[in-house]
Amino acid sequence: MEDRELIVKTSAYIDRHRDEMLSLWEKIVSIESGTPDKEGVDRVGAVLKDELESAGVETAVIPMERFGNLLTGVWNKEAAGQPIVLIGHMDTVFAKGTLEKNPFRIDENGNAHGPGVLDMKAGLVIVVYVLKALHEYGYGKRPIRVVFAGDEENGHRQTNAESEIRKLCAGCAAAFNFETGFIDDGLVVGRKGSCRVTLTVHGVAAHAGNDPQRGRNAILEMAHKIIEIQKLHDFKHGLFVNVGVIQGGTVANAVAASCEVGIDIRYDSFERLEETLQAIKKIAETRTVPDTTADVTWTKPSTVMPVSEKNLELFRHVQKTADMIGYGKLQTKKVGGWSDSCLAAAEGVPVVCAMGVKGANNHSMEEYAVAETLFSRAKLALASIITF
Ligand SMILES: [Zn+2]
Known part of the structure; x- marks a missing residue:
């Protein structure tokens, strides 16, 4: 299938599965998964494992003793191209009990609320549906790897997740991280x-x-x-x-x-x-x-994601794709916060971060996500993968 045709078909797939995507979003936001809550994070992991498997992804769970397990996957393993890795995390910064005060809901302005709704449970939904759409139409170019961490919010300080994630990123042609997206459509190409x-x-x-x-x-x-x-x-x-x-x-x-x-x-x-x-x-x-x-x-100093020419080149690819599908203008952003993208960067893999839903105020009760961007960002990710 031509790239163009595959983009049109997978985009229509997203449109047909809007309700399903919203209900998966609601389902995983409604499972509390603060970083210290291993049981909660692993419950989110179990839901996502099933979802990924239904998209034909071969999954593996790397157990962690005190924190959430690391969920990984590979799809289209036999494809000849250099793999792409899709990154996300399942833990949130919110303590148990937050959900009761801030349940998942979409308000009259189309903004979604709930603990981790933006950072970054929507991003996980996007990854799942990107794979489901590709699986449906048989994209053949490259293997796609998935990395969902269980303890990103404390920088994997007490587990060996960091080295496992680096192993999975190694050798990839590109990494997309579905972290918190910005309202101004800034995509992150550098992190401190x-x-x-x-x-x-x-x-x-x-x-x-x-x-x-x-x-x-x-x-x-x-x-x-x-x-x-x-x-x-x-x-x-x-x-x-x-x-x-x-x-x-x-x-x-x-x-x-x-x-x-x-x-x-x-x-x-x-x-x-x-x-x-x-x-x-x-x-x-x-x-x-x-x-x-x-x-x-x-503490052990964390890795840096420098604004590299590799990252900028990958960003330009996403921008070109955005122009092609009529998404609109993106911009580069450099931020002070750490994310797993730094680990991909440390492996020399070109990485663009903040590909998740758009929103603001993460790490606070005022966190919200623009619900409609669950679909537009999924389409942008799909097209960026297909044309890469
Ligand atoms: Zn995050």
Whole structure:
């Protein structure tokens, strides 16, 4: 079948399955799956596994002990071309019980609501129906791999999902990630890496009324350090440093013996991160309040998705396809948030992210998705795959 014909047929398939797509969306939003809720994430995985299998996808579940399992699949395995990988995640940032206050619904403006409705359960529905449509009409060019992670929202910090995902991305010709889409039709071609730092200051406790001179105030020392750390923030050059959490002291009438802050760093290169970590170490070692000490620890730095020529080329392909099917104008976007696209990028695979439904306010109760884009984005993905 000619590409053109396949695009028309698969697009009509999406139109014929609007109700089914909406009900799958409702079904998986109505299963709560916050990242720590392994049982919930795995229930979403079980639904999607069945759906993928009905599209002829050969699935596999890679079990994770404490977090949601990783669901993978391959379709059209025997095809000769270099594979394409479709990426998504099944966990959300919402705690159990959120659904009751924010059930799935589509309002009079056509906006869908519910925990994870945008980030990114709609994207999972798109992937399933892209495969169902291709399966129906027998697209032959390339194998298509699927990766649905169960613990993306904490960056796979406590599982080996990262290495498994990288393995599945390796050797692919292109990766499309169906993360949160933007209202302005921006597609993400670059993402920063992130690293969390914990800085603790140890002082000396003392009664604030009886012998304050004996105390060494850890909070005061931390205050000096925070000012210095925030000076490292360099928005103009793309380095974001944020002291986001602080905890210290016990009661107002005691000199604080300890104080701890949590710091988030977003970077475009590991060199810049390394410089920043060294600077924080130096700040930790420099004391203003005598006799205080400090220690610093940080998490494993996450991978970066640089704005590469490969990504831009893939974006141009999607734009060309969008023009061809009358979707309209897209734009490139670079964002500070991490996603699994960074893992595809680390494997040298061209990647375009934020291919999911359009919406706003993700990670909050005000999160919403434009319901109609469930279909338009599925058609865009289909055409982009078919013509690639
Ligand atoms: Zn997400």
